[in-house]
Amino acid sequence: MNELLLASDLAKVYPKVSKSGDRVKVMMRLLLGRALPDSLAHTVLSDVSLSVRAGESLGVIGENGAGKSTLLKLLTGVIHPSRGSVVLNGQVGALLELGAGFHPEYTGRENLELAGTLYGFSGPELKSKLNEIIAFADIGHYLDEPVKHYSSGMIVRLGFALLAARRPELLITDEVLAVGDESFQKKCVRWIEDYTKGGGTLLLVSHSMYHVQKLCRQAMWLHKGRVAASGDVFDVTQAYLAHHEKKSAAEALTTGRANSHDSYRVTQVLFNGDAAESGFFLDQQAELALEIALHSPDGRAPVVLVGIVRADGTPVYGVTTDVDKIEPARILDHEFHISLHYPELPLLPGVYALRVHALDPEGVRLFDTVTRDFTVRGESREFGLVRIAHQWRVPNL
Amino acid sequence: MRKLRLWAQFYQREIKNRYLGSLSGLLWVFLHPVLLLALYTFLVAGVLKARIPELSDAQWLPYVAFGLWPWMCFSEGLQRGTAAVMEHAGLLGKIAMPAELLVAASVAATFTLHSLGLIAIVLLLPLFGFPVLWQNALMLLPLLLLLFLFTLGVAWIAAGLQVYIRDVAQVLGQSLSFLFFLTPILYTPTMLPEVVRPWLAANPISIYCTTTRDWLMFSNTAMNGKHALAILIALLTFGFGLMVFRKLERHFEDFL
Numbered sequence: 001m002n003e004l005l006l007a008s009d010l011a012k013v014y015p016k017v018s019k020s021g022d023r024v025k026v027m028m029r030l031l032l033g034r035a036l037p038d039s040l041a042h043t044v045l046s047d048v049s050l051s052v053r054a055g056e057s058l059g060v061i062g063e064n065g066a067g068k069s070t071l072l073k074l075l076t077g078v079i080h081p082s083r084g085s086v087v088l089n090g091q092v093g094a095l096l097e098l099g100a101g102f103h104p105e106y107t108g109r110e111n112l113e114l115a116g117t118l119y120g121f122s123g124p125e126l127k128s129k130l131n132e133i134i135a136f137a138d139i140g141h142y143l144d145e146p147v148k149h150y151s152s153g154m155i156v157r158l159g160f161a162l163l164a165a166r167r168p169e170l171l172i173t174d175e176v177l178a179v180g181d182e183s184f185q186k187k188c189v190r191w192i193e194d195y196t197k198g199g200g201t202l203l204l205v206s207h208s209m210y211h212v213q214k215l216c217r218q219a220m221w222l223h224k225g226r227v228a229a230s231g232d233v234f235d236v237t238q239a240y241l242a243h244h245e246k247k248s249a250a251e252a253l254t255t256g257r258a259n260s261h262d263s264y265r266v267t268q269v270l271f272n273g274d275a276a277e278s279g280f281f282l283d284q285q286a287e288l289a290l291e292i293a294l295h296s297p298d299g300r301a302p303v304v305l306v307g308i309v310r311a312d313g314t315p316v317y318g319v320t321t322d323v324d325k326i327e328p329a330r331i332l333d334h335e336f337h338i339s340l341h342y343p344e345l346p347l348l349p350g351v352y353a354l355r356v357h358a359l360d361p362e363g364v365r366l367f368d369t370v371t372r373d374f375t376v377r378g379e380s381r382e383f384g385l386v387r388i389a390h391q392w393r394v395p396n397l
Numbered sequence: 398m399r400k401l402r403l404w405a406q407f408y409q410r411e412i413k414n415r416y417l418g419s420l421s422g423l424l425w426v427f428l429h430p431v432l433l434l435a436l437y438t439f440l441v442a443g444v445l446k447a448r449i450p451e452l453s454d455a456q457w458l459p460y461v462a463f464g465l466w467p468w469m470c471f472s473e474g475l476q477r478g479t480a481a482v483m484e485h486a487g488l489l490g491k492i493a494m495p496a497e498l499l500v501a502a503s504v505a506a507t508f509t510l511h512s513l514g515l516i517a518i519v520l521l522l523p524l525f526g527f528p529v530l531w532q533n534a535l536m537l538l539p540l541l542l543l544l545f546l547f548t549l550g551v552a553w554i555a556a557g558l559q560v561y562i563r564d565v566a567q568v569l570g571q572s573l574s575f576l577f578f579l580t581p582i583l584y585t586p587t588m589l590p591e592v593v594r595p596w597l598a599a600n601p602i603s604i605y606c607t608t609t610r611d612w613l614m615f616s617n618t619a620m621n622g623k624h625a626l627a628i629l630i631a632l633l634t635f636g637f638g639l640m641v642f643r644k645l646e647r648h649f650e651d652f653l
Contacts, residue, residue: 014651023652027561030644077493080647100491117406118492120399 003089004170004201005052005075010084012045012070035082045070045225046083052170054090057202059216059233061209061240066222068205069174072096075203076172090201093119093168098179099155104148108139108158111147115159119166129165136187137161152179164191171195172203189215209237213381234349234379242351242375245312264302264358264367267335268293271354271372284349284378285387288342294358296334301327303363304356306340311351311373316385318355322363346387349378400495407502416510426510427517430469434462441583449585456614459527463613464582464606466515470508470541471548471602472573478504478552479559479566482649490650497642500556504549512541519613533612540612544605547631550638557645560652581606598623601630 015026015036022040029036045067052058060068073079075086076094101115112133116126134143137157142150150158156179163171171192180188192215196202206212212219212233219236221229228243229236270291271280282288296302307318321327321338328336351373358368380387416422438458441447452460481503482489482496489496519534559565580602586594597603604627611617 015648017652023561026648027558027645030647031641033644073490078490079650094493097491101488103487114406114410117399117402118494122402 002054003051003087004054005050005089005092005203006087007051007075008049008084010045010048010071010074010081010086011043012067012074012079013041013043013082016040016042043225045074045222048084048222048225048227050220050227050230052201052203054169054201055196055199056218057196057204057216059212059219059237060203060205060222061207061212061219061237062222062228067225068222069096071222072172072174072203072205088170090169091120092170092172093163093166094172095156095159095163096172096174098152098159099147100159102147102155102158105146107146108137108143108150108154112158112162115162119162120168121166133161133165136164138184153181153184156180157184160188167195167200170201170203174205175207178206178208209241213237234377238350238375242311245310245351262297264297264360265295266292266304266356266358266368266370267295269354269356269370269372271374278373280372280374282345282347282374282376284376284380285344285346288345290340290354290356292328292338292340292356293331294328294336294338296336296361299330299333300361301330301336302361302367303359304328304338305359305366307355307357308347309353309355310385311353314385316347316352320359320363345376347376348380348382348385348387349376350385351375400498403494404498404502404505407498408505411502411506412509415506427514430465430511430514431518434458434465437461437465437583447584449588451585451587453528455527459522459529459614460585460610461583462518462522463515463609464580466511466518467541467544467605467609468577468580468582468602470511470515470544471605472577473511474504474507474545474548475552475555475573476566476569477507478549479555479569481552482556482560483653486653489653496646496649497553497639500552500642501549504545504552508541508545508548512537515541528614530613530616533616533618536612536618537609540605540608543628543631546635547601550631550634550636553638553642557642560645560649576600576602601627601634 013036015022017023017026017040026036026040029040035041048067048071050058060071062068070079072094073096074081075088076092076096077086077088078094078096101118102111103114106114112130113126121129137143137154137160139150139154139157142154147155147158160180163173178185189211192202192204196215202215204212204215216233219230219233220227221236221240229239268275268291270289272282272287272289273291274280290306292304292306294302294304303320303322305318305320308316310316326338328338331337352375354372354374356370356372357366359366416426438461441461442454442457449457449460478500481499485496485499488494488499515537516534519529519531519537522529523531555565555569579597580600581597586597586603586607589597604623608624608627
């Protein structure tokens with residue numbers, strides 16, 4: 001229906017050129033309309049499809065080199081896709097690279113003319129908006145100096161001011177905003193929020209999950225040139241952050257465990273009644289009930305330790321049966337059961353792991369660990385790991 | 398529409414930049430061909446004492462001039478156009494824009510200034526008593542337009558190749574100095590040996606030089622098959638050049 005942007009099966013292959021002869025080979029292939037051979041091709045993006053409807057806002061996230069900028073350049077027509085197609089049904093304003101469309105030898109004012117045309121302004125239109133642009137950029141007397149004397153922040157100011165005056169139907173912007181200073185960034189973020197509220201459509205690349213969550217409703221995670229996840233902004237950003245937390249945890253994790261065959265063991269953990277090993281979702285402040293079954297080789301009641309850690313291994317909360325002075329109940333000779341309830345789990349949205357440990361009855365040695373990964377869903381914009389009960393008070397004047 | 402506006406911007410900038418930016422630039426663009434004309438006339442007529450049977454002495458200078466200006470349009474336009482993509486490397490790959498406009502603006506700027514130069518010379522020569530049919534000056538415009546289309550077509554191909562093969566500009570410069578002598582600028586076709594003469598028709602530039610002279614010196618304004626062929630060649634070159642450029646453009650940003 002109202003698809004402003006529709007891209008299907010986009011792929012970008014860069015030619016790998018090491019010898020000077022390769023340049024000629026690539027050129028001949030292009031002239032003959034043939035695809036590049038594998039030995040000369042370097043795929044940076046493949047099988048990316050996306051659609052953006054009027055009024056939507058999509059954030060593209062991913063590591064360095066994941067293909068985010070390439071994707072934006074393909075979408076805006078700066079570079080040509082090797083496969084797939086892009087359909088644009090509206091007028092697009094893009095701020096992709098620092099100083100795009102500006103000539104370093106010309107003054108800011110002169111540059112506004114050419115860049116203005118590149119951004120789609122007509123002559124009289126640009127004239128009528130010139131004051132607005134200059135006011136937004138707020139770079140003072142630098143406006144009449146050559147752009148080569150500008151700081152990177154000033155270049156972004158000028159570029160963004162032009163874009164803001166254009167008010168395109170679809171705004172596409174890369175990480176460039178990060179260059180501006182705090183106050184200008186805030187100004188831009190305010191403007192973008194205003195713009196999306198007013199029905200504008202946004203496509204944004206950022207490493208700042210804060211900006212993405214604040215400005216976008218949808219997100220797409222690019223990983224090594226492919227779409228790793230896409231959908232609701234909170235689900236995708238959380239999955240992305242969890243991926244990174246796990247990655248750093250995997251590097252740090254070197255734990256030794258005593259684990260002989262017949263020792264104290266956790267035989268079963270039911271997560272809200274579910275015996276699966278992963279894929280749990282909880283809503284924020286929801287109830288969590290754990291049913292834990294244990295094996296004891298000598299028939300004595302083991303101590304149980306239940307801990308919650310963030311995906312990167314940061315401990316959030318842990319408690320043992322002997323701290324709380326309680327013992328699992330004996331069901332059979334060697335089998336013990338106990339359950340644990342969190343009536344309103346105060347975790348903030350994110351990916352966590354639940355670790356259930358079996359210790360000896362003295363609570364000294366750790367024998368077994370069972371882990372359950374789970375995701376807390378929600379749209380909270382609070383910071384940290386848990387929600388701490390609080391009250392704001394405004395003094396009565 | 399947007400393309401036209403963009404082209405106009407680049408064109409303006411090119412003219413401002415290259416020619417109006419400095420007084421010497423403006424002088425140079427008119428002075429350079431005039432000096433060349435003076436030098437060639439002096440060399441051929443004064444030093445080598447070449448006499449051309451069908452031309453009077455007073456016709457020699459306009460004869461060279463009307464070969465020289467179309468040639469300058471072509472050779473300079475081609476060289477500038479070839480360099481245009483590389484000159485704007487900073488712009489391409491950062492912002493969406495049709496790169497063919499850069500070449501078109503560059504060639505057009507060169508043509509504008511040399512056309513003005515040619516028209517100025519056509520109007521000036523009669524004042525100094527040279528026999529020139531200045532009334533026919535406006536007829537030159539369609540001819541120059543045709544030469545522009547032809548030059549632009551060649552420039553697109555050369556500019557596209559230049560991105561991939563950096564020697565193109567150099568090879569082009571050298572080829573042009575050969576081609577200069579293979580074009581009847583400093584001689585008339587009748588001075589050539591009988592065997593070589595038909596080959597002159599293979600040089601697509603010579604028709605522009607001879608036609609300019611036919612119109613401005615010999616009041617021979619009849620059109621013939623050669624003109625039709627020139628129109629065909631110019632249009633085909635223009636279309637083919639654009640096609641080649643569009644194909645090569647797909648990987649420009651990887652090589653700039």
